[in-house]
Amino acid sequence: MATPVRHLLDHQDETVTVRGWLANKRSSGKIGFLQIRDGSGVVQCVVSRSEVSEEAWDDMKRATNESAVRVTGVARADERAPGGVEIHATDFKVRDLAVDYPITNKEHGTAFLMENRHLWLRSSRQRAALRVRSEVCQAIRDFFYENEFTLIDSPILTPTACEGTSTLFQTDYFGDPAFLSQSGQLYLEPAAAALGKVYCMGPTFRAEKSKTRRHLMEFWMVEPEVAFLEFDGLVRLTEQFIVSLVGRVLDRCRGDLEVLERDTAPLERVESKFPHISYREAIEILQREGQEITFGDDFGAEHETILADQFDRPVFVSRFPTAMKAFYMEPDPEDPDLALGLDLLAPEGYGEIVGGSQRIHDHDLLAARIDEHGLPREAFQWYLDIRKYGTFPHSGFGMGIERFVAWMCGLSHLREAIPYPRMLYKIYP
RNA sequence: UCCUCGGUAGCUCAAUGGUAGAGCAAUCGGCUGUUAACCGAUUGGUUGGGGGUUCAAGUCCCUCCCGAGGAGCCA
Structure with missing residues (x-):
């Protein structure tokens, strides 16, 4: 059962599962920071290479913005996370990979945005x-x-x-x-x-x-x-x-x-x-x-x-x-x-x-x-x-x-x- | 419908009438706390369509299409 991001503050230090879409990702060789949007809010998930399976790590690496994803992990309060709570992942899965999603985090013109x-x-x-x-x-x-x-x-x-x-x-x-x-x-x-x-x-x-x-x-x-x-x-x-x-x-x-x-x-x-x-x-x-x-x-x-x-x-x-x-x-x-x-x-x-x-x-x-x-x-x-x-x-x-x-x-x-x-x-x- | 401005890579934009380029995205590689992350490399083009001027047109002219801003009308 997935937990709405909006309610994560009520589940601190519990293991939760969040389903949603990847809003943004920043990663280095051994750690990834994923912003996941589920409709009720956006939460940052931390995926550490040493704490997840190889499959989960590979999925983290291949996940593109707006892919549908599922993360399971422990919800923890953290000042470094946008929103105040982040999920320390124990599992991560790409449910559907978004290929060539047209809208990026950079600027776009009105005409393009209206077409999309x-x-x-x-x-x-x-x-x-x-x-x-x-x-x-x-x-x-x-x-x-x-x-x-x-x-x-x-x-x-x-x-x-x-x-x-x-x-x-x-x-x-x-x-x-x-x-x-x-x-x-x-x-x-x-x-x-x-x-x-x-x-x-x-x-x-x-x-x-x-x-x-x-x-x-x-x-x-x-x-x-x-x-x-x-x-x-x-x-x-x-x-x-x-x-x-x-x-x-x-x-x-x-x-x-x-x-x-x-x-x-x-x-x-x-x-x-x-x-x-x-x-x-x-x-x-x-x-x-x-x-x-x-x-x-x-x-x-x-x-x-x-x-x-x-x-x-x-x-x-x-x-x-x-x-x-x-x-x-x-x-x-x-x-x-x-x-x-x-x-x-x-x-x-x-x-x-x-x-x-x-x-x-x-x-x-x-x-x-x-x-x-x-x-x-x-x-x-x-x-x-x-x-x-x-x-x-x-x-x-x-x-x-x-x-x-x-x-x-x-x-x-x-x-x-x-x-x-x-x-x-x-x-x- | 009228006026003004615009249309170049997936996106945002450059390019005196003289070899079409950058950033982002994508792809590959690197990085253990990122905040639109960063660093390196690669890929990516019928310059909106048609016609014309010219030795030469993304650039000038005509025309059509599409878009943005404004006017009128109104909520």
Whole structure:
């Protein structure tokens, strides 16, 4: 029975067996130092020629990086070992020799690493980022579970475009066109009338030909939707959610953030209460900073960074001109030309990580907006029904998982925040 | 889709228009505490494809393909 490397500290001075892959090897004529990775951690194994059989010694010599190996020996605390514990081998075996493994311990270019994404996953930075992603997803589920939300999985194959704006991936559904979902929101709103507080988390798809570090063709989104929640409550929910997730990452992923060389100081500052400015104020700030932008323009990446740089924690921007936002956003009662929508901009140039709004709950207004946006009324009949049978104010938001993970990890590109990124013209491996 | 930069050994990169090279990896040898170990040797090339200019092209021109960075759109 193999012992996970992670648990070796609990087995000091015991004979243990570790199975894994050879991460690196340094050897001399009579002693070899092998770094063995088993998925739970990396441990150094010391193979001395005088203490193992000839077969074991020969296997140590022929073992190449990333070969699958098995070592048996005594676990001993030792300051000279990376990790504090090392295994003094009594036996060593190569289970499968890796021949010409393409990724070395030296530098590689991004294109090469992406071509070898399936192997790149094995390297320390990638493992750390994916563990953070896993922790974030678990923290999301825990947050909603503890706050009594019900998980509602929204469909991935959909008959129409949710927002009518983005370009979607089209496929064939027994002779009819179908589209890969770009958001679960429209399906969550009816569920909110059934279960009150609901959320979905899953992959979403955009066929936009975006070629930036902040876009993927396939990305994961988490979207809560809450019945009888109005705009101010939405702001509070969003803030609680983000504070909870960041705290969880700081709490549980210290080691991974260290591997990623992430400066955690900016993350430590993510506490209540987040600054909150209106779209109008945002435009004024940008103009003051010398940007050429006028009321009615949308923010570019640089604009978001300038706005975020004004504050030491994430900042809400809300109340956008109705014309530039999705059709379903509730008008601001104080100024019907503004929508009760919010964006949350992350610090350090990570940009918009959350977008949310209060939804229109008046049937006739929503129907009019659907018409104004040139959307087919019949396709949205079911969505309008929610406003027909016991309508209710409700709000929700969507957060891009990869953007959040990239922010936590300090990654410069979303492609490292998801195991197998789908990017413009790139779908291999 | 547009703009900019790039494509030379398995990888990262050199090479005034004039004999294609280094480090790493791999292979072989040496070394009893290494930390991307070190030392010595060996192997490794249709310079992304096609066309053109020239006595001569990795280098200059055209074209196509691929990649990176940025823009727009957004999460």
